[in-house]
Amino acid sequence: MKCLYCGDKMEFKNTNIELCIENDIYVVKNVPAYVCERCGEKVIGQEVASRIYELISKKEAEAHIQVPVFEYA
Numbered sequence: 001m002k003c004l005y006c007g008d009k010m011e012f013k014n015t016n017i018e019l020c021i022e023n024d025i026y027v028v029k030n031v032p033a034y035v036c037e038r039c040g041e042k043v044i045g046q047e048v049a050s051r052i053y054e055l056i057s058k059k060e061a062e063a064h065i066q067v068p069v070f071e072y073a
């Protein structure tokens with residue numbers, strides 16, 4: 001599998017995925033995904049994506065982190 005952005009090789013491994021849903025940031029650890037070795041682009045499968053949404057909506061988070069927010073102005 002090749003990266004859509006830089007065309008480099010993507011490696012299949014477990015990685016942390018950060019996603020933003022309605023202004024909330026979620027981090028899901030150890031997600032099986034294709035990761036681009038050059039630019040860091042991550043691609044997850046449809047099944048993995050549904051599992052992530054299920055986790056976020058049904059399960060209690062393991063930990064909470066604080067995220068600094070800035071306005072670019």
Ligand SMILES: [Zn+2]
Nearest residue numbers: 003006036039
């Ligand atoms: Zn890339």
